[in-house]
Amino acid sequence: MSAPIIAVIAFAHISPFHLSVPCVVFGDEHPGLPRFILRVCAVESGSLPSSAGFSISCQYGLEALDGADIIILPSWEAGRPVPPRLLLALQQAAARGVQIVGLCLGAYVLAEAGLLDGRAATTHWAYAEDFALRYPQVRLDPTVLYVEDGQMLTSAGTAAGLDCCLHLLRQRYGAELANGVARRLVVPPHRQGGQAQFIEQPLPASAGDSRLAVLLDWIRANLAEPHSLDSLADKAAMSRRSFTRHFRQLTGRTVSQWLLDERLALSQRLLESADHNIEQIARLTGFGSPESLRHHFRQRYAVSPSQWRQSFQ
Template identity: 55%
Template sequence: MAVIVVVAMDRTPLFHLSVPCEVLGADRSDMGLPRHDVRVARVGRGPVRSSSGVTLQAPYGLEALDDAEVVIVPWWGRLEDEQLPARLLTGLRRAHARGARIVGLCGGAFALAEAGLLDGRRATTHWRYAEELAARYPQVRVDPRVLYVDEGDVLTSAGTAAAIDLCLHLLRSLSGAEVANAVARRMVVPPHRAGGQAQYVDVPVPDVRADDGLASAMRWALEHLDRPLGVEELAEQAVMSRRTFTRQFRRRTGTSAHQWLLQQRTILAQRLLETTDLPVELVAGRSGFGSAVTLRTHFQRTLGTSPRDYRATFSRAAHPEPERIAAV
């Protein structure tokens, strides 16, 4: 059995804390499956208060890191006025130096970065915090598209449910694919999810004033995404020269007109896949991608999945409302 230490800090969400315990340490001897020695270690003295206010008694202290083969940091609140305890950072560095694998789940990636374990490495975190991670730790190569990253001795995952994906991956490396697949079936989750977290990112429409030419051009474009649009057409709708329009668009939205159009076409294609049963070819046409081949290529490049798999995950048809039983 591998000794796995899960670090419990105040305000850690119960879900993040429980995932490694459930995936890696639950007793499934009734299925003939092995279990690992999972130990929950508190950072400070006394009980740990979770983000939901539940108080937990962790049986170990940070000295447990000295015997761990795997150390998992589920979460760090990343509060600007709060620093990670020096004892934890030292413990993470010492465990890593002697060969332990260090894992950061979601915001736990910030703890690994603070300890310097992600310098020059590829890593991920929840898509909402990816820009912050990259800004605070420029030595880290942040990839916000994936569900998890395995760099061998350091591993990181995206938000919330991606902790399950990474813990199953870790179990696969410790006990083999057969055990990981059996545990996934027992938990009623897929042993491996297709695509990355890019398909879950909520991309807002840029905030622009409603009474100017730029806003008018953007509204017009959203109504004609099925047409082959370019900067010239948008500039004409805005009653601007191409040069002025291009400069104003980037200044006001933070991106180029071309990238914005691609973004809006992608959003439209996603909505059509979610809410209709239109063939992929028609979805491609209505969203302005022209052909199913182009749509598939773009989805794979930007969302890390295919239109078919995206529909299977998010469409209403794939997940119908449960039947309502009338009261007698």
């Protein structure tokens, strides 16, 4: 099998951080993963000035998008006109069925090309209002870290680009290998919740929130046990009302939503890497019954647990 080709689009005044995100995920060698063919493709010819004051020299131009398996656009400058040749290249790639990724404000370019019309998408929360006014035909969701709709994948601001690229790895090669890359990069393998949790409350603001962070780690290690709002509030030594408020501030989710996310994530890992049968996985993840596991799994991922397992064998 030939190595996957990842084409990353660079342009004048690009942020070096945004450009580095797909390069470090797909350009570095990671144990267990295939070596990707990474092509950084310049929109303009010649040396490209970056936003940090140094220049970037690219070996490839937009013609190198041909043959790419995934095309990634790392951000953009809001309000900056998009060159027609870039729009055409993306439209042609979309017609070939290529997966196209817009990190942060890269969603503007995908929307300008008409590739997000009628689709769900996201972008940096600070630009959500402007984006919605410019592209009302896009179903913008400014609360999530990333969203995939068909062959289009968009992410929220800055560090969410890492979440998005790790999602691409997890989608193709499973949670364990993607988690290994995350560990090497010293980032969470999968951040639950959405942009809101980072906008309003980026760090625990009280001793109670720090106590909750410890509790979350304990719950993850004991997902097989039955958990309720009351039992967890008692364990945190907080009132039900105070626990609910602090939990929402810390995670951006309700207790039931967060528990479901964690149980589904664990079921994914067990299906990909363990020999447990569906009944055992349902018990280990706290779903209780295979029927409950199948219901929630299919509702979230549109495939059955068995189909998910087969795709990683």
